[in-house]
Amino acid sequence: MTERIDIRNMRTRTEAINALPTVPSALKQISAMFEKPRLSIDELSGFISGDPALTSKILKMVNSAAYGFPNRISSISHAIMLLGFNVVRGLLLGVSVFDLMQKNIAGLWEHSVGCAVAARCIAQKKNLQEPEEVSICGLLHDIGKVILILHYPREYETVLAKARDEGISLFEAEQSRFEATHADVGSWLARKWRFPVNLAEAIEYHHTPHLSRQAKLETAIVHVSDILVRARGIGINGDMLVPDIHPESWTLLQLTDDDVRDILAELETAASEAEDL
Amino acid sequence: MRKVSIDQLEPGMVLERPILRGSTVFLGKGVVLGETAISRLRSMEIEHAFVEGSEEQPISCDEAMTLLDERFRNKEDDPLLKHIKNLVREHIAGLYD
Ligand SMILES: [Fe+2]
Ligand SMILES: [Fe+2]
Numbered sequence: 001m002t003e004r005i006d007i008r009n010m011r012t013r014t015e016a017i018n019a020l021p022t023v024p025s026a027l028k029q030i031s032a033m034f035e036k037p038r039l040s041i042d043e044l045s046g047f048i049s050g051d052p053a054l055t056s057k058i059l060k061m062v063n064s065a066a067y068g069f070p071n072r073i074s075s076i077s078h079a080i081m082l083l084g085f086n087v088v089r090g091l092l093l094g095v096s097v098f099d100l101m102q103k104n105i106a107g108l109w110e111h112s113v114g115c116a117v118a119a120r121c122i123a124q125k126k127n128l129q130e131p132e133e134v135s136i137c138g139l140l141h142d143i144g145k146v147i148l149i150l151h152y153p154r155e156y157e158t159v160l161a162k163a164r165d166e167g168i169s170l171f172e173a174e175q176s177r178f179e180a181t182h183a184d185v186g187s188w189l190a191r192k193w194r195f196p197v198n199l200a201e202a203i204e205y206h207h208t209p210h211l212s213r214q215a216k217l218e219t220a221i222v223h224v225s226d227i228l229v230r231a232r233g234i235g236i237n238g239d240m241l242v243p244d245i246h247p248e249s250w251t252l253l254q255l256t257d258d259d260v261r262d263i264l265a266e267l268e269t270a271a272s273e274a275e276d277l
Numbered sequence: 278m279r280k281v282s283i284d285q286l287e288p289g290m291v292l293e294r295p296i297l298r299g300s301t302v303f304l305g306k307g308v309v310l311g312e313t314a315i316s317r318l319r320s321m322e323i324e325h326a327f328v329e330g331s332e333e334q335p336i337s338c339d340e341a342m343t344l345l346d347e348r349f350r351n352k353e354d355d356p357l358l359k360h361i362k363n364l365v366r367e368h369i370a371g372l373y374d
Contacts, residue, residue, distance in 0.1 A: 056300060072302060167350075167351075230348060231345075231348065233344055242358060242362075261368065268372070273294075
């Protein structure tokens with residue numbers, strides 16, 4: 001059997017995303033911009049507004065059912081004002097990996113948008129201060145899958161096939177081939193790109209929520225969203241089985257049956273919109 | 278809310294979500310579509326609109342339930358997942374009423 005891919009090697013390689021020929025240049029530019037220690041609001045909004053396609057995709061997202069604002073958000077600076085700097089940064093990243101997701105893992109984008117919607121809905125029910133930030137955790141939680149497929153295309157194909165053939169989760173299949181999973185890879189990048197610690201942790205521990213220390217609530221929300229979205233069968237994301245649920249996360253969130261019904265209803269609307277972005 | 282392709286729009290349908298042209302609203306939420314609006318929409322570069330009404334399901338209720346069982350296979354002995362599955366089952370059934 002082939003040997004497992006070493007973790008230190010993986011981290012170095014993952015973080016050198018800008019050197020990878022298969023990464024589209026737009027994503028490289030974004031990556032370079034996010035690494036800067038001080039990125040200003042003007043720089044971010046200038047970057048997005050300079051690209052009409054990007055602008056309209058982001059505005060479509062923020063005006064979609066995933067956010068559900070009563071009044072239309074009509075410009076990027078307006079979006080930053082209403083949603084916050086990190087949310088718009090997260091959306092920019094999300095729409096920029098959209099094509100990569102569509103091309104490489106069927107259903108991953110729909111899965112991600114579904115998780116964003118469910119996460120925002122739960123965050124609102126729990127009266128969290130920034131439901132939109134939690135929504136970004138949902139949108140980006142599986143970004144590591146795309147990065148792994150870019151860095152290790154051949155190995156990742158075997159991982160996808162293994163998950164399919166053996167009826168195990170992609171997370172488990174990854175563990176048999178790599179020393180780190182898409183959850184680790186995503187969190188490395190979130191840190192490199194200077195996203196808030198709660199985002200990095202929610203990504204890192206979305207399959208092992210009991211390990212989260214600084215963002216227990218956000219992590220539990222993403223964990224449960226992931227399960228509900230799969231339970232409803234939205235998106236495929238490499239494996240369609242409902243994964244094990246960590247009872248701790250469920251207990252922490254205290255969702256009532258009516259809460260779950262509401263989330264499922266919101267997912268219905270969002271799913272048909274996701275294809276449209 | 279129902280997603281329909283632009284060729285399937287009919288006069289009298291009510292928009293559930295605004296239709297944008299660039300970043301400005303071309304037709305707002307709640308607009309009742311007439312012949313003129315529909316023919317203008319057909320000349321634009323959009324594919325779908327969201328109108329009032331319930332979504333037509335792409336598969337039959339039985340198929341949807343079979344897929345649900347598939348997704349939850351091997352999870353029958355987890356009471357919590359079983360409970361979630363029941364809620365999802367009710368939800369799916371409701372889509373076919
Ligand atoms: Fe995941
Ligand atoms: Fe996921």
